[in-house]
Amino acid sequence: MDLFVARVVDGFNNGVIYGFLALALVCVYRGTGHLNLAQGEMAMFSAFTAYAFYAAGLPVVLAILGACVVGFIAGGVVERVLIRPLGHHADYSILLVTIGLFLMLNAGAGVIWGGDPLPFPAPVPSTPDDYISFLGTRLRYQQILVFVVLVVVMVGLFLLFRFTRLGLAMRATASNPDSARLMGMRVNQINGLGWMMAAGVGALIGALVAPSTTLTTGMMFNFLIYAAAAATLGGFDSPVGAVLAGIVLGVVENLVGSYVDWVGSDLKQAVALVILLAVLMVRPTGLFGTKKVERV
């Protein structure tokens, strides 16, 4: 029983990271309707930025917030300089630019901070004794913090999209950019804002999970794929769906990997992908996504 709970909790913690990064993907998708392949690397780079602030003497919390601000601004710059000039329908060009960014950031972090893992401090106490016992398993403060921040961000985004004038404009823009312009919305600025929010959220994730994963240039690589899976399952337009899907993926993946011998640890991650394939076959818009409805 204890082992089962521990495995659920482990999977849950992974799932939280998937869901968190999926939120960032959702922000970009909300804006431009594109998948940013460099999202994970932007988060990784921001985590290193936070490390730089910390190494320069800032307290951890301020260092993380500073990295979020830098990420937020950088996201806007990337959108303005590299994405917007390509136009709205240049799917391939945008995909390629995000691939180029991916390569640059990944290699760039290595150039600046070297290839070795760096220690990154958690903003909460994280000695081996800092945990809460829960049904016989240990919930570390660090993991609780990540989860709490995730919930806060998710609820914040949900409220923004659902109840504010700006959120309404973002949804209208993602769904029908031409109509949005005819309603007086500044579509380009709204897209830029989506990128900024995504990069800011990404910076938060990078810095928060760095203490558990250690800070390396490859830390986000695998997460991005599962985040994309989570965002797809959750339906790219639903922040709550993306987070739930991320957590479900994390838990199912860990349980199947632990209890089905045939799968084992090698194929554990494949479970998430098989779920993704299966769901897309049945519901092409994801589990929680709104079906595009149209009647002529």
Add this chain to the structure above:
Amino acid sequence: MSLPYRIPAGSPLDRGWRLARVAAVVVLVLALPYLVATFQLSQITSALILAVAVVGLNLLSGFAGQISLGHAAFFGIGAYTTGVMTVTYDYGAWTSFVVGMLLCFVVGVAVGLPALRVQGMYLALVTLAVGVLLPSLIRRFDDLTGGSSGLFGMELAPPDTAYFAGRAGETVWMYYVTVGALVLSCLVVWNLMNGRMGRAVVALRDNEAAAIVMGVNRAFVRTVVFGISAAIAGLAGSLFAVSAGVLTPESVSLLLTINLLVAMVLGGRASFWGPVFGGLIIYFVPIWTSDLSQGPISGVLFGALVIALVFLMPGGLTGGLTSLVHRVVVVEPRPPVDLNEDPVPDAVPPDRPEGPGEERVPAGHTATG
């Protein structure tokens, strides 16, 4: 004489110009083994193997307009089929090539099935999932594939003649086999795109609803194109296995997919020469950038180059070269008036003759120079 110089299509000059280009390529291909060192020839072979894979990807993504982030998987299936069959079960390499292509075709059709339901970004994710699955499958079934420690000893024995003897001879042999595979896959794509199937593929890409109304069998066309595209990528994988002699899960990772994609777009999407240029770029540019500077800086340069080319050469290298050539020489369609007959009314468009070597590329896409 003012530039660009204009040549009427179908005139002797035009035919000569085409013939000259083909002749130049043939001469270059045949002369290369004598011009460059063995090591460089093996590098060129590796680049051309990538080009074969890009030809496959280009059929699916360039001509048919379907994004794939999973072509490394098909490459990997081909590579590991050859690896497992020749090393573990002692089959001949040629047999394994055929089996690998058939297997890739079947898997490609299977992956093409969800592509009937999902498009665009979702299709990208489905294929991404397939691409990420393969390396974990290879690790899981390590008794068959060697897992993370890899698979060794694949080779394609050259025919027993003096010309292909020794290490240098083997390299030349591998080079010719690769060139042959490249020509073969180009011909397959060319024939496909210039026939009934090609019109269906382009119609589906440009306006699916209209194509279906016109009687295009969407499911058949989409899945078969996916299958053929996968089989060509698989052939490239098999070649890679015998030319490199070693296979690891890393060699068929997402990075390979990214490289193939970059190669396709940089070479020139939906063009016939594009994949060749793209394969050469993607193989040699990282080598040059790492010559320029040590370590990860080369990665930064490569990424920057990818972004720069998207902005500076939107039609890819083929597009860039074509417009460069067009500043000097333009082949004009034949004027509509035929001297032997009454003048044809203006409304009838001139019909271009279908001479040998005639390249026809779907409207809206860059033709090769």
Add this chain to the structure above:
Amino acid sequence: MSLLEVRDMHAGYGGGDVLHGVDLTVHAGEVVVVLGANGAGKTTLMRAVSGMIPRRGSVELDGTSIVRESADGIVRRGVAQVPQGRGTVVDLTVEENLRAGAHVRRGKGLAEDLDRWFTTYPRLAERRRQKAGLLSGGEQQMLAISRAMMSRPRLLLCDEPSLGLSPLLTEELFASLTSINQELGMAILVVEQNAMIALGIASRGYLLEVGDLGPSRPADEIAADDSIRAAYLGA
């Protein structure tokens, strides 16, 4: 001074001009109709006025040039458009579409305006929480008009509102355009293929023929012109 003053406007889609020097005037509070066959450039005219496609020449709103203004800026200056094919945001609910329509205004009076349009079109009120994509063609057209009106424009542009509607619905729709004009004093510019019904609510009309717009004439005079009846009214 007229509300909208277009002089020598050229516009097209990159492949050459569709409109070759168009002159058009709309005075405050009047309904003006532009008649034209398929392909005459009616939608191009609308998109050019609202800034959705690049245009040259002079376009003035209340004496201020808006020819360099962006599409969203023109909305903020008080020109709302009901695009062809309605342009509702299908993923938003009916109420969200209306709220989005009020994007350019700050909150004041939003609730009253929602009420007003839900009273005008009770069918929208019944479906306020449904996705706009689930509405019928007629309901979507009502939604598109009220959504445009939510921005409290000075000038309403309607691009073929009758497209795809039954004759009965078309009549209903033009009746409500008339009441919008009369009750709110709203200036309306309509482009239509359905000449008879459009002339019925307009004071002046233009004929658009492959990119050229003639001088305007009183609507009843056009309606009585036999050659026009033959060309547009199918009589």
